[in-house]
Amino acid sequence: MNKNRALLLDRDGVINRDKAYVWHIADFEFMPGLFPFLRNVRDGGFRVAIVTNQSGVARGFYTEQDFENLTAHMLSELRREGIEIELTLACFHHPEGVDAAYKRESFWRKPNPGMVMEAARRMDLNVDTSAFLGDSLRDLEAAQAGGIGKCLWMTSPDTTPPTGMTVVRNFDQALAGLFA
Numbered sequence: 001m002n003k004n005r006a007l008l009l010d011r012d013g014v015i016n017r018d019k020a021y022v023w024h025i026a027d028f029e030f031m032p033g034l035f036p037f038l039r040n041v042r043d044g045g046f047r048v049a050i051v052t053n054q055s056g057v058a059r060g061f062y063t064e065q066d067f068e069n070l071t072a073h074m075l076s077e078l079r080r081e082g083i084e085i086e087l088t089l090a091c092f093h094h095p096e097g098v099d100a101a102y103k104r105e106s107f108w109r110k111p112n113p114g115m116v117m118e119a120a121r122r123m124d125l126n127v128d129t130s131a132f133l134g135d136s137l138r139d140l141e142a143a144q145a146g147g148i149g150k151c152l153w154m155t156s157p158d159t160t161p162p163t164g165m166t167v168v169r170n171f172d173q174a175l176a177g178l179f180a
């Protein structure tokens with residue numbers, strides 16, 4: 001029986017400020033409050049992974065290597081804060097891409113559950129006891145389709161969430177939702 005539980009996180013708008021197609025290290029700005037939040041998440045027994053749509057590659061804005069360079073920077077900054085991210089998955093495809101190598105639909109692209117399922121497989125997760133935190137509805141749709149038990153949508157508090165999702169306004173509420 002799978003026994004690990006994890007918090008899966010979207011990247012843009014959750015880990016870092018969403019400035020649309022961020023790939024320059026100079027543009028990568030961690031969200032305020034992220035570090036203590038993730039320390040609490042890990043101390044509470046959750047593994048942590050990131051699953052992110054990166055259609056900027058398909059659109060020709062940046063390359064997979066640019067993404068990998070930024071990811072290495074992100075992970076090393078987080079490690080300096082005592083936070084270990086076990087897995088980072090990205091989907092570079094988009095049906096309207098300009099780069100033929102990436103121009104297609106993908107089961108990995110959220111709201112499809114491919115990345116959630118892949119993270120669950122690689123990390124040997126119990127999806128029922130795992131959680132997802134995202135700032136876009138499609139993040140949580142992917143999480144639900146992947147069977148994730150706790151779907152936390154970080155958005156404005158007046159949003160009415162679909163059944164099975166919880167709206168949280170900030171990291172404090174996300175933490176409360178995670179351990180509720």
Ligand SMILES: [Mg+2]
Pocket residue numbers: 010011012013014018134135136
């Ligand atoms: Mg996002």
